[in-house]
Amino acid sequence: MAHSLRDQLLKAGLVTEAQLEKANQPKPAPSRQPQQHNQTSRRDNRPARTVEKPQRTENKAPRPTPKEKSDLAQFYAARAKTEREEREQAEQRQREIAARRKQTREQVAALITANLQNVDDADIRYNFVVGDNIKYLYVTEAQQQALADGNLAITFLGGKRCLIPLDIAQQILALDPDKLIVINSPDAEDPLTPTHLPQGERG
Template sequence: MAHSLRDQLLKAGLVTEAQVEKANQPKPTTPRQPQAKSKPPRRENRPPPAAPRPESRENKAPRPAPKEKSDLAQFYEARAKTEREERQQAEQRQREIAARRKQTREQVAALINDNLKNVDDADIRYNFVIGDNIKYLYVTEAQQQELADGKLAVTFLGGKRCLIPADTAQQILALDPDKLIVINAPEDDALTPSPEPVCTTDS
């Protein structure tokens, strides 16, 4: 059947004898070359990148200098400091004055209590003047004479009218010149350092 097809092609003039013979020769088989496997990209033996070195102090940029305070801010700060110091000094002085007053009151009260000459059953009324007011207390006959002679004086302690010796009265006035004391003197009927009774908290 193959020959008949060849003959028909030859008769028809579609092919030549040479082409038929060439077609009948076996084709040489070329050995198939193995396909090369794709290799991974070759890594170059490069050293790892070095870590960035910390900047030395010499290489660091200098820090900006702190901004100086303006003259006005410095003025207000200095004034506030001065006022604060003055206020503290004034408070300290007030504390010292209060402490001295307390100490003086305690000394005056001790002098009066230690030298008190009041007699509970005295029956002679003795009048004395403080400012525009007339005060009185009861004394003995001997005390009345001593008051007239200026040997006794009258003062106050805790609202109570107290008889004390004249020398004790002078000690009290030396401690507290504002303490109210009534004492007769040869040149004057009464010595009253203050026109009105001035009593401390305990007098």
């Protein structure tokens, strides 16, 4: 019956002998393992590739050794000690200068107080110059002449105008050259011009 169908198809021209022979050939059995699996197997057999990450190179200073740390600590300690000693010495010098100034002021004040020549009821006004200012104090007639002759001097103590002998004025200037003391020069053209006129007025 199969041959009858074959003959009928051939006679009808629906198929050819070659097509019938090809149709009768057995089909190959399909592969049990999928192609993808084979590719995976081949990849699995390859050695694993290791990817190394590049290491970062940072410019870090080497850490100091314990000995270097000790030397550095000693250096800073020595410098701190030196600075502290210099500061203490400077403060000590300032204290000494202040103490000497105080002692000098006390000695000057003692000399002025012990040798003060002011007279409370003096009625002659005596003018003298301090810088650009004309000042005055009241003196007796004898004191006026002594001032004109340069035998008396004028100074200040606590804001008060004080008459003192010339030799006491010279002692005060030896102690404190900046102390304001007015001494009249008999040979000066202007009788109001003192021979000693320091910068500024201090009591």
